[in-house]
Amino acid sequence: MRHYIKVELLRMLRNKRYVIFVVAFPVGFYLLYSNLWGSESDQATGLRGSVLLMVSMAAYGALAAAMMSTAVPWSQERHSGWLRQLQITPLPGRAIILTKLVSSLLLVLPSLLLVGLAAVLTQDVSLSPARWVELILAMWAGTIPFAALGLAIGSLLPPDTAQPVAMIGMFGLALLGGLWFPESMMPAAMKSIAHVTPSYDYARIGWRIAAGEAPHAADAAGILAWGVALVVLALVAYRRATVRA
Amino acid sequence: MRVPIPTVKPMNAIAFTDVTKRYGDVLAVDGLDLEVPAGATVALLGPNGAGKSTSINMLLGLLRPSSGEIRVFGEPPETAVANGEIGAMLQEGALIPELTVAETVDFVRRLYPRPLPLEEILRLADLTELTRRRADRLSGGQTQRVRFALAIAGGPRLLLLDEPTAAMDVESRRTFWDNMRAYAARGRTILFATHYLEEADENADRVVVIARGRVVADGSAAAIKAGVAGQAVSFLLGEQPVAGLDALPGTTGVELQGGRVTLRTTDLDATVAALYRKTTLDIRDLQLHGADLEDAFLALTKEA
Numbered sequence: 213m214r215h216y217i218k219v220e221l222l223r224m225l226r227n228k229r230y231v232i233f234v235v236a237f238p239v240g241f242y243l244l245y246s247n248l249w250g251s252e253s254d255q256a257t258g259l260r261g262s263v264l265l266m267v268s269m270a271a272y273g274a275l276a277a278a279m280m281s282t283a284v285p286w287s288q289e290r291h292s293g294w295l296r297q298l299q300i301t302p303l304p305g306r307a308i309i310l311t312k313l314v315s316s317l318l319l320v321l322p323s324l325l326l327v328g329l330a331a332v333l334t335q336d337v338s339l340s341p342a343r344w345v346e347l348i349l350a351m352w353a354g355t356i357p358f359a360a361l362g363l364a365i366g367s368l369l370p371p372d373t374a375q376p377v378a379m380i381g382m383f384g385l386a387l388l389g390g391l392w393f394p395e396s397m398m399p400a401a402m403k404s405i406a407h408v409t410p411s412y413d414y415a416r417i418g419w420r421i422a423a424g425e426a427p428h429a430a431d432a433a434g435i436l437a438w439g440v441a442l443v444v445l446a447l448v449a450y451r452r453a454t455v456r457a
Numbered sequence: 458m459r460v461p462i463p464t465v466k467p468m469n470a471i472a473f474t475d476v477t478k479r480y481g482d483v484l485a486v487d488g489l490d491l492e493v494p495a496g497a498t499v500a501l502l503g504p505n506g507a508g509k510s511t512s513i514n515m516l517l518g519l520l521r522p523s524s525g526e527i528r529v530f531g532e533p534p535e536t537a538v539a540n541g542e543i544g545a546m547l548q549e550g551a552l553i554p555e556l557t558v559a560e561t562v563d564f565v566r567r568l569y570p571r572p573l574p575l576e577e578i579l580r581l582a583d584l585t586e587l588t589r590r591r592a593d594r595l596s597g598g599q600t601q602r603v604r605f606a607l608a609i610a611g612g613p614r615l616l617l618l619d620e621p622t623a624a625m626d627v628e629s630r631r632t633f634w635d636n637m638r639a640y641a642a643r644g645r646t647i648l649f650a651t652h653y654l655e656e657a658d659e660n661a662d663r664v665v666v667i668a669r670g671r672v673v674a675d676g677s678a679a680a681i682k683a684g685v686a687g688q689a690v691s692f693l694l695g696e697q698p699v700a701g702l703d704a705l706p707g708t709t710g711v712e713l714q715g716g717r718v719t720l721r722t723t724d725l726d727a728t729v730a731a732l733y734r735k736t737t738l739d740i741r742d743l744q745l746h747g748a749d750l751e752d753a754f755l756a757l758t759k760e761a
Contacts, residue, residue, distance in 0.1 A: 215564060215567050216564070216568075219553075219556065219560065219564045222555070222556070222560070223553055223555035223556055224555075226555040227555055289553075292549075292550070292551030293547065293549040293550035293551055294550065294551060294552070294553060296519065296547055296549075296550060297547075297550050297565070297604075297607060298568075299517075299519060299538075300517050300518075300519070300538055300543065300544075300545050300547075301538070301541070301565060301568040301569065301611065302538065302539050302540065302541045302568055302569055302570065302611075303568045304539070456518065456519060456520060456521055
């Protein structure tokens with residue numbers, strides 16, 4: 213299985229769509245936005261713009277990586293016959309979904325780390341080592357619901373629908389989570405939807421940790437509940453997609 | 458875990474016992490009984506929709522039979538697959554576009570407990586020149602070679618090929634069958650599905666003809682040809698008597714039309730020899746019609 217994970221990572225790192233949306237986009241936009249608003253201070257969180265944007269763009273990149281590395285590739289593998297190719301080898305079925313999940317979580321790391329690195333190098337962002345560790349671990353673990361969502365989409369939909377659904381889901385969640393513009397700018401209806409999305413909880417946890425405070429219990433509970441629900445959904449959808457008639 | 462092979466009774470590589478597969482109202486496989494001893498190369502010949510792919514997918518545990526039992530080396534298909542005993546080339550199967558040929562083959566071979574060495578697989582599948590090429594830059598025929606490499610990567614004792622040459626040109630086909638025979642020569646069992654009659658004739662020790670989910674003929678290609686009344690001898694009889702011709706060896710039918718008589722026979726040589734030795738007829742314009750596998754196939758698979 214270790215070799216399988218290695219192969220999965222290798223292929224995604226060679227995939228242009230992954231590299232553009234997941235690595236180039238968040239780093240590029242971070243550099244752009246932090247130059248514009250990096251020195252302003254955010255009222256809601258009390259964070260300097262360069263730190264707030266670091267968390268936002270890292271969160272966007274992580275969310276995108278988790279969904280882009282799962283939904284479409286997995287749907288394509290099911291439909292192209294690659295899944296069958298694996299099913300007729302001694303590889304057990306559960307190893308396939310587990311590998312997909314683990315690989316997806318590893319593929320989240322480049323955007324998290326590169327945005328952080330860009331923040332340190334270009335905006336002199338400095339956090340204590342303990343806070344860096346806490347921030348990265350929380351933002352890493354927090355992508356589990358999004359990876360599970362991507363896998364569920366890949367299990368339930370054919371590639372031509374999985375593609376737009378994953379894109380809309382990814383940008384929708386990023387927008388509603390307040391990753392592209394702050395919650396205070398959202399219309400009231402959008403705000404109330406935003407409050408129940410996992411990306412909203414995810415972003416708020418990141419900002420709180422960056423500000424040196426403990427995350428709100430409601431946010432932690434929210435993302436945990438989403439995580440459990442989406443992992444269960446992903447497992448059920450996987451079973452349905454691989455069931456032997 | 459390896460199960461020792463009993464020496465007294467050779468184990469069947471494949472055993473179907475009264476296997477049925479139903480999709481809703483459609484009976485894809487209808488009471489299939491088939492045994493393939495280890496080491497044989499068998500062609501599963503039949504028209505589209507005969508149940509070839511369904512049977513192969515059941516052998517791989519991808520489909521479950523509606524009733525009956527399937528054994529692969531004495532085990533249920535799922536166990537045989539988990540033990541790495543089976544390799545297969547299915548009808549459809551894309552590769553991972555971002556991986557090279559060598560990466561793909563090496564990945565799959567590592568999933569098996571007793572794989573062949575990478576170099577050997579690449580050589581057996583004619584891929585040594587293409588090892589570093591990415592899968593999305595391969596031609597159709599090259600992709601098929603990679604899929605053959607994946608099928609043999611684990612060194613399986615049973616190799617299943619479902620219409621393996623469908624996307625190949627004539628030259629690739631010939632090379633493919635050479636490669637397949639090289640693999641079979643190591644005592645492995647091979648079952649391949651095809652609707653190309655020459656392929657079955659040229660590459661299998663035994664041909665199993667299936668139609669409508671049932672075995673309709675089973676034997677060597679020659680035996681199947683002989684078993685069908687597709688052979689005939691005809692000549693101008695003129696005013697001579699037709700009586701007694703139906704008693705000639707091998708003859709199964711006599712037709713007379715406009716002075717020309719046609720004898721249907723299961724043994725062309727015996728019928729012709731007897732025609733000259735045991736009758737005193739004046740035989741003119743003798744014509745022989747040998748059966749080829751095509752005739753046999755059509756005769757066997759047409760609706761009863």
